[in-house]
Amino acid sequence: MNNELAINGGVPIRDTYLSYGKQFIDEKDIEKVVEILKGDYLTTGPNVAEFEKKVAYYVGAKYAVAVSNGTAALHAACYAAGIKEGDEVLVPAITFAASSNCVLYCGGKPIFVDLDPQTYNIDVNKIEEKITARTKAIIPVDFSGQSIDIDKIMEIAKKYNLIVIEDAAHALGSEYKGKKVGTIADMTEFSFHPVKPVTTAEGGVIVTNSKEYYDKMMLFRSHGITRDSELMIENHGPWYYEQIDLGYNYRITDLQCALGISQMDKLDSFIKRRREIVKRYNDAFKELDELKTPFEAEFSNSGWHIYVIVLDLDKLSVGRKEIFEALQKENIGVNVHYLPVYMHPYYQSLGYKKGKCPVAEDLYNRMITIPLFPSMSDYDVESVINGVRKVINHYRK
Template structure:
């Protein structure tokens, strides 16, 4: 059908982005310069948060958030299995224990009722993931956090620009992580950020991303002179470069346009698939506005003559770059070695068997969208007359 391969996601880079990066390459700072602060301010302002701390990638940012939250050996953190492994790995980095709560079968996000069932005296935090860009049920999650004195770290890798009850995701919980991988809403190549309204968390994050080192006289135990610095705890080299930050500052000026294009593609997909019995279009809570990082189509397998694997393979043959998001984290070999059991999270495991992600990114042309629609219809069979 198509002569060229259409990926499921792709960055959108224009000449202004390229010029912003070239300016840095011709300037004095390549890393840890003023572009970092400028980018942090632009993200904080966009989401309405007081502070933002940029990291080398989203995983590093989540690790920093877990450190700032004080997660350590013996602490439990509850998150969803329908996510990328980083949402759970960040807890393990700190010596904590990951506890998975099942998902809501309608929204595909973590289920607040199951969260409460998993809370123990060792629970320290909740990491809800805004899967595909749709915010999780934050009111219910915040109520649980208040009741049990828990920290909430939103994994909003998919949700830059999303809103919850009219407010932008990014300033609603203790900390929020955004990712700037090339398939996300904006890109810095690799990169991530934590937004927060908490000055204590902000200070910890700044120091954590740079080896645990500070040059702030107010924090140091001594001072040998203007060259002096102190390493006060074991941090990491998780700094973002000025090159990345300059790209991010350029990209964020176009973010709303990127999201609008994603919504246009969503509308076309939904219109095409809503009345086809073999598939189910995504559901959105009425009080959220998703930023639509992914378009996840659910296959009604009992009405198909082909398996999900066959659907995937046939679409790939037609140059439609579908994907599957995600393999439930607790079923991955490493987590199986840690003692997590298949069959323990039935909604998540059932969903995994039924879903497929269709291409969605701002550079898609109308013909690209039509190609995806026609390919899906061809593979799953025509609507019954």
């Protein structure tokens, strides 16, 4: 139990702490991993290709390249896109830093675009004003699992001859206009961190319909080394390989992919439960004028990686920090997703300034992420609802 006294008499809503997100691992997952531990392969092996095929088939893409984590997947996509020094890439202001760090890794410059105040995704109406002769690509993000308006973004990209890398780290299993996210952008990245829709402990994948991008990323994830005789300068024999470009060791293990294969079998049930919880939250919080629940565009059917409430601070007697801490004292795990990337000290040291994206900065000051994961019990859900109600009612003006 939280040792600090909760509000209204000091008795927390919950007697145990509830994390904001958590993986779900069952006996089938464990058995699959143990099977690999007893087998011949731990690192790269047959389960990697099987996992790639399973993800590609699920989303409807031709190719998938699995790598060690979601950031590596974004880096691989930027490499395949040919991003280099002097290139500019448009990125939404609020996202995890990896969405723009991958541009820096390739020598490019992230250009931050403000958010749609309803969806919290990149504002498609502000994209064109950021495009210059140096713009090479757009990396839109499916924030919280809600799909971006990818058709509009692709239309803009085609007009200016840009490459689109969709950061769908939150959105495996989400839908856009009735189809799974992952087949419209030039490349789409998914993450398998433990709190994501499914997990491989750490891991990521890029799906694409382009054989050219696929081949480049397969080379990139393994030191730029090939055994393909058609690509090599020489061939000394069946043992021979050549490094033909500068790649990285971004390989994922057979062990991780075995877990991923098992997890993929549960993805639809995970998403069903996430959507059930979101509906209960939405229904319960309608009565609270002091906060805004997530808005979902009609073209999106989110898998709901996270659930973000946005406070109306004009109707509360305290700021976001006090609300956040009060919820923690109720043993409800909360988080904030995310600080606008350009406000991080490292980006400030690169010359980025605050005030660039006013919608994003205002949202950041009022956002709180509350618990959402498939293994939440009905009691867990109700305790979160009651905790939010308790805190908001206590600090209502």
